[in-house]
Amino acid sequence: MAYNDKVIDHYENPRNVGSLDKGDESVGTGLVGAPACGDVMKLQIKVGDGGVIEDAKFKTFGCGSAIASSSLATEWIKGKSIDEAEEIKNTQIAEHLSLPPVKIHCSVLAEDAIKAAIADYRGKHDDEQDQGAVAAE
Amino acid sequence: MTNKRNGSNITLPIYLDNQATTPVDPRVLEAMMPFFKEKFGNPHSRSHSYGWEVEEAVEEARGEIATIIGANPKEVIYTSGATESNNLAIKGVANFYKDRKNHIVTVLTEHKCVLDSCRHLQQDGFDVTYLPVAPNGLIDLEQLRDAITDKTSLVSVMGVNNEIGVIQPLAEIGKICREKGVFFHTDCAQAVGKIPLDVNEMNIDLMSISGHKIYGPMGIGALYVRRRPRVRLQALINGGGQERGMRSGTLPAPLCVGMGEACRVAREDMPAESERIRMLAQKLHKGVNDRIPDVILNGDPEKRYAGNLNLSFSYVEGESLLMAIKDLAVSSGSACTSASLEPSYVLRALGVDEELAHTSIRFGIGRFNTEAEIDYAIDTLADHVGRLREMSPLWEMVQEGVDLKSIEWTEH
Numbered sequence: 001m002a003y004n005d006k007v008i009d010h011y012e013n014p015r016n017v018g019s020l021d022k023g024d025e026s027v028g029t030g031l032v033g034a035p036a037c038g039d040v041m042k043l044q045i046k047v048g049d050g051g052v053i054e055d056a057k058f059k060t061f062g063c064g065s066a067i068a069s070s071s072l073a074t075e076w077i078k079g080k081s082i083d084e085a086e087e088i089k090n091t092q093i094a095e096h097l098s099l100p101p102v103k104i105h106c107s108v109l110a111e112d113a114i115k116a117a118i119a120d121y122r123g124k125h126d127d128e129q130d131q132g133a134v135a136a137e
Numbered sequence: 138m139t140n141k142r143n144g145s146n147i148t149l150p151i152y153l154d155n156q157a158t159t160p161v162d163p164r165v166l167e168a169m170m171p172f173f174k175e176k177f178g179n180p181h182s183r184s185h186s187y188g189w190e191v192e193e194a195v196e197e198a199r200g201e202i203a204t205i206i207g208a209n210p211k212e213v214i215y216t217s218g219a220t221e222s223n224n225l226a227i228k229g230v231a232n233f234y235k236d237r238k239n240h241i242v243t244v245l246t247e248h249k250c251v252l253d254s255c256r257h258l259q260q261d262g263f264d265v266t267y268l269p270v271a272p273n274g275l276i277d278l279e280q281l282r283d284a285i286t287d288k289t290s291l292v293s294v295m296g297v298n299n300e301i302g303v304i305q306p307l308a309e310i311g312k313i314c315r316e317k318g319v320f321f322h323t324d325c326a327q328a329v330g331k332i333p334l335d336v337n338e339m340n341i342d343l344m345s346i347s348g349h350k351i352y353g354p355m356g357i358g359a360l361y362v363r364r365r366p367r368v369r370l371q372a373l374i375n376g377g378g379q380e381r382g383m384r385s386g387t388l389p390a391p392l393c394v395g396m397g398e399a400c401r402v403a404r405e406d407m408p409a410e411s412e413r414i415r416m417l418a419q420k421l422h423k424g425v426n427d428r429i430p431d432v433i434l435n436g437d438p439e440k441r442y443a444g445n446l447n448l449s450f451s452y453v454e455g456e457s458l459l460m461a462i463k464d465l466a467v468s469s470g471s472a473c474t475s476a477s478l479e480p481s482y483v484l485r486a487l488g489v490d491e492e493l494a495h496t497s498i499r500f501g502i503g504r505f506n507t508e509a510e511i512d513y514a515i516d517t518l519a520d521h522v523g524r525l526r527e528m529s530p531l532w533e534m535v536q537e538g539v540d541l542k543s544i545e546w547t548e549h
Binding site: 017019033034035036041059060061067 | 454460528530547
C-alpha cells in the first residue's frame with residue numbers, strides 16, 4: 001500500500017503529540033474510537049480567554065492515516081475559537097490528506113475527536129455555571 | 138539499497154515474509170534454465186527426443202516431490218500451485234463421492250482457498266463442519282472424531298498454519314480418519330520441506346504442496362493422491378487426460394523441474410536448515426522480549442514451525458507499525474487479508490482479543506536470513522514500538538493503571 005506524502009509527513013513528524021492535564025478546568029478531552037476497531041484517538045484542547053484554543057495535543061492508536069488525521073486536526077484547531085474548530089468537517093481532513101475511500105473513517109474519527117473535546121470542555125463550564133446559579137439562589 | 142552495520146552489508150528491506158513466498162534458490166534456477174533454452178520440448182510429445190528428454194526430467198522431478206513426503210511418484214500430480222491442489226482435493230473428492238456422501242470436515246483457521254472451496258460446496262448442497270481451535274491454535278481430536286459421520290467423505294486439516302505457524306497433529310488426525318474410513322486431505326504448502334512428513338506413517342490420503350513456498354518457482358504445485366486405498370477425484374480441468382486424467386494441460390516442464398530440485402535441496406538441507414532457522418527465530422523472539430514489554434506470541438509455543446513467529450505488540454496498531462518498520466518486509470497476518478481492515482480471522486478463531494489481533498505482525502524467517510539481519514530487526518522494532526507507544530492513548534492509560542476493558546468505547 002502506498003501512502004500519500006502528506007500522510008507520511010504527519011506520520012513521521014506528528015505535530016502536537018502528548019497529553020494535557022485532563023483535570024484542568026481549561027482543558028477539554030475527547031476519547032473516541034475503540035481498540036477492537038483498530039482506532040482510538042485522544043484529542044485535548046486547552047482553551048484560553050475568549051474561547052480560543054491555545055494548545056492542542058493528541059495520542060492515537062491506529063493506522064498511519066489515523067495518526068495523520070489527528071495530527072492535522074490539532075494543527076488546524078490551534079488558534080481557532082472553539083466555535084470555529086467545531087465547524088471543521090471530516091471531508092476537509094480527508095481532502096487535505098488525499099485519503100483513499102477505505103481510510104475515510106480516520107477523518108471521521110478526527111472530526112469526532114474535536115467535537116468530543118469541545119463537548120467535554122463545555123460540559124466542565126456548564127457545570128460551573130449551574131453551580132454558580134445554585135450558589136446564587 | 139544497502140546499509141552497513143555491524144561490519145556487514147545488509148540489504149534493505151530485510152525479507153522476513155517467507156510464508157508469503159520464498160526466493161528461488163540459485164540451485165533451483167540453475168536446474169530450470171536448460172528447460173527454458175535448448176530443452177524446450179513438450180513432455181507429452183512421444184515422437185521425438187525433444188519430448189523424451191523433457192519427459193524424463195519431469196518424471197525425475199516428480200520422484201523428488203514424492204520422496205520428500207514418502208510417497209510413490211505415481212501418486213503425485215502436478216498443479217498450478219497449492220490453491221489449485223486444495224480446490225482439486227476438496228471439490229474433486231466431494232463431487233466424486235457425492236452420491237453416497239455429502240459432508241466435509243475442516244477447520245476455521247484453514248487457508249482461504251480451503252474455506253472458499255468448502256463454501257462453494259455448501260452452495261452446491263454439501264454440509265461442511267468447521268472445527269474450532271483452542272487458544273493455542275490446535276484442534277481438539279475428540280471434536281474431530283465426533284464431527285465425522287457416515288456421510289463424511291473428507292477431512293481437510295492443514296499441516297503448518299500460514300499465519301501463526303502452529304503444527305496440527307497430522308498423524309493422530311490420519312489415524313482417526315483411517316479408523317472412520319474417511320479420506321484425509323492436508324494442505325501442507327507451509328509444511329513441506331520444513332517439517333518431516335510421511336504420507337504412510339501419517340495416513341494422509343491427499344496432500345497439497347506449493348513450489349514457491351519451498352524456494353522453487355511460482356505457478357507450480359502438486360497434489361499427492363493415494364493409490365492404495367485408492368482415492369478418486371472428479372477433475373476440475375478437463376482436456377488431454379494428462380496427470381492420470383486428474384489434471385489436463387501441458388506440464389510446464391521448467392517449473393516442474395524447478396519444483397523437483399527445490400524438494401531435493403529441501404530434503405538434503407532440512408536437518409541443518411531447521412536447526413539454523415530455529416536458532417534465528419529464538420534469537421528474534423528473545424531479543425524482542427528482552428527489549429520490548431508486553432509482546433505476545435500467538436499460537437502454541439511448542440507445537441509450531443519455528444520460522445513463523447506471529448507476535449502481538451500490545452497497544453500499537455499493526456498497520457502503523459508496518460509503516461514504521463519499513464526496513465523490514467513483514468506482514469500483518471496473511472498477504473491475502475492484509476488489504477482489508479478486518480483483523481485476521483485466524484487470530485479471531487484463537488480467541489485473541491480484537492485489540493491484540495490489530496497489533497500482530499508475522500515474522501517469516503527463511504533459508505537466506507542471517508544473524509545480522511535478525512539483530513537489525515530487533516533494533517528496528519525496539520525503536521519504533523517504543524515511539525508508537527509514546528503516541529498511543531492505550532499505552533498511556535495502561536501505564537496510569539486504567540483497565541481498558543472498563544472503558545465504554547464508541548464502536549464505529
